[in-house]
Amino acid sequence: MPQQSGYDFVVVANRLAVDRVTTEDGGTGWRRSPGGLVTALAPIMAQSDGAWVGWHGAADEPLEAFDHQGMHLVPVPLSEQEVEDYYEGFSNATLWPLYHDVIARPAFHRHWFEAYRRVNRRFAEAAADVAAQGATVWVQDYQLQLVPAMLRELRPDVKIGFFNHIPFPPPGLFSQLPWRHSVLRGLLGADLIGFQRESDARNFQRVVRHRLGYYIKSDQVFVPLDAPGPGEDASVNGLHADPARGTAPRQLTAPTEGGFRVAEAKAFPISIDTDKIVELSERPDIIARSQQIRRELGEPDTIFLGVDRLDYTKGIRHRLKAYEELLRDGKLTVGEACLVQVASPSREGVASYQRLREDIEGAVGRINGEYDTLAHTAIRYLHHSYPVEEMVALYLAADVMLVTALRDGMNLVAKEYVAARKSGQGVLVLSEFTGAADQLRQALLINPHDVDELKAAIVKAATIDPEDARRRMRSLRRQVVSNNVQRWAEEFLDRLAAQP
Template sequence: MTTTQQDRYDHGYDFVVVANRLAVDRVTDEDGTTGWRRSPGGLVTALAPVMAESDGAWVGWHGAADEQLEPFDHADMHLVPVPLSGQEVEDYYEGFANATLWPLYHDVIARPEFHRHWFEAYRRVNRRFAEAAAAVAAEAATVWVQDYQLQLVPQMLRELRPDVTIGFFNHIPFPPPGLFSQLPWRHSVLRGVLGADLIGFQRESDARNFQQAVRHRLGHYIKSDRIHVPADSRATDEGSPLVGFDADPSRGTAARRLSAPTAEDGEHHIAEARAFPISIDTQKIVELAERPDIIARSQQIRRELGDPETVFLGVDRLDYTKGIRHRMKGYEELLQDGDLSVGQACLVQVASPSREGVESYRVLREEIEGTVGRINGEFDTLAHTAIRYLHHSYPVEEMVALYLAADVMLVTALRDGMNLVAKEYVAARKSGTGVLVLSEFTGAADQMRQALLINPHDVDELKAAMVTAATMDPAEARRRMRSLRRQVVSNNVQRWARDFLGRLADLKAAAR
């Protein structure tokens, strides 16, 4: 261990990221030995340079239940594994995070489940993450907490380490107050997030929803995205005799707190809540799209599909929020109506496996695969297939080849925080060809106004957009794509990280 590394172990790290998963994946070599590989996700890509500059630390679960690992270093990052038991994975992750919060935050497309023991596990695991971050952070460090799995961490961390500056980013939508109020532990979640100095959301509407929930449920004074959080409201309900329940903290105090705080109100903390739309590693996608072997692979894909005039492409996690069923229904009706025909058109649907331990996802997979079988059974010919369905995860090189092969990208999510697939498709289309059909219920729709924006619940509108995309004048398609690419190229994931951390640094400096 070098002197610098030993100093970090002794004195902590100036920049700490706290996320549900570590920034690495475990890999097994051909000889059976195991090691670690940096995760390919956009968050890791955006923050890796910051980690290298600051010798940062990343706190997260390493992906294996009932296993404890010591902290270790990998590629300029100090990694702090947080252990989870198999029961905690079931209750905290599959349960509260993905069967309670995920459906609730995605407009209750599926019914959320509310179980007290799930929330108790969520709180217990969040406490463990907060303690790990507190232990590794240097004095006056910057800590950035990521996403809905860890919404209680900011306040827990503030109680443990009031010297650190805390950011929180919510990668998924934040629901309207009427939906959020269904959550039995709504006050605990709001208080948890409000422990941060800066709270980031994908869309302005998400930030407004959060502010309205805070104003309505907690009664805090809000002006210009700045939420004044009184010290007496920041205590958690740890140890309460009503474990798992929330009392209403606003009773008797809301009227006072809805006005600007005064000296009589005593100490208060300011949390700023605003939008910071995330993006992609644009340069990486562009470089891959220019590689001769990937261009050749895209041409091979079209030949394997029978060289149709129009290749429609959908790329999603197999999730009920993605609108895959709506997309297939629209495509099926176009075939039935004769507006499209097999051979002239083909739909390629990549549906990567997702949360297969959650019952609603198993049901969705069976339904989607049944729909694909029925449509292909009715419309396939000996030479061509109607839908090429791929229930796999693919490396980014194959995904870029698919983007190049596709004439029309279908993003029909019913609710999505951002949807980075839409941005990846546009980044890959350097030639200026291709058309993006984009749900207005994605965060990407706020920025990508030159796409064909649709309401995916309106199947007739979806069908019309698919036909328009397939028959669009090439000059019009190039005009739209050039505009989309300018937006995506100038707003990459590195800029997102710089904008968020720059604002957090400004708040830190102002608080001195």
């Protein structure tokens, strides 16, 4: 890899593409992260002299750049205070709830945003230092929304893409953000801004038009060359007035020659490493493990499965309420039915997540206390993270997958379940508020806020005609298998390369 001239393809993400592990001799080493993004981009990086810029996961620990399995890894240091303010604070207590329809109340603190701006600048500088002349730089997700414009200031020669892995809120919600203009200008530093759903791209375009007054045509945003950067306040420099302060923004008409650059904003629905899931689902040991799971649960007629991070956006409480009412109404019976709920630990240092865990575990304990029998349990609750092999075994064991998120950028678990069901059996109950619902139209689509509708879908999934279930699953699998994560990455990068 060319160390002197830089790297032709640079990924910038909050985390590096590797996890630190303990070796057999008690030392430490690195292992490639198992996520779909790394899986999709690692081969491209190997072919294109790639570098990955990100935090390595330990606070107050400077680390030199290093190479691992064909990737050049550039650690960005964060202090413990920056982790608290930039990551746990602004990223996950301000942006995350705001972008997920304010299911939880976002908190707005100026010192959080200052840390966010400072850390984004550090990521941008690291990317600028490592990128070759004319390189392609792909910035990932909501933690780094200021990076595109900062990077453009530092390196106007590079081509910049950004992909938002979570929803983008409608203008009415986004406008609550005190630093809305800085975030918009940060994103508009990219040549191509990707979103999970068409509605997310439209939300972004609407808020840009409303807040900044920029001209938009066919997904193209015409950004004035004299527009302020993400570090400047429009209310101070006066270039674009703020409607919230009593004046309208400068309305830009159709652009004439010069004075503008174009940023395109459109949807690129992300997917999964389908081949890997299918391969695992065919392994004899994983099939045997799935059969063992069913035996351990007492061979119920119907196993319902929920797999989520323990997050308030995932609708776990609504799912438990619906299941409990079905047991109470006699529509489901313990022994004939069992719910397996995997709730992976998430942000355990944040108070709201600690309260959510207490609520969920309290509900599970109450339901099991009321409906368990000596031979069977109503809900098998698992507060763990599991390797992908065990997850695929669970997918094979489950008759019904319950994805009841209140708001989700995509929800890849739904796609993994479908990919694993090569037999054509199994039913997916899917929230219409997930990005996956735009593509997986043959699932049983539900509004998770409507508990009665959710209950009806659960009963239908348990009693569905087998041929109807197979027809639906065949259609779902065609969609998932033909649109894997590698295709997603290629389509985004091809579109970015085509930008003028």
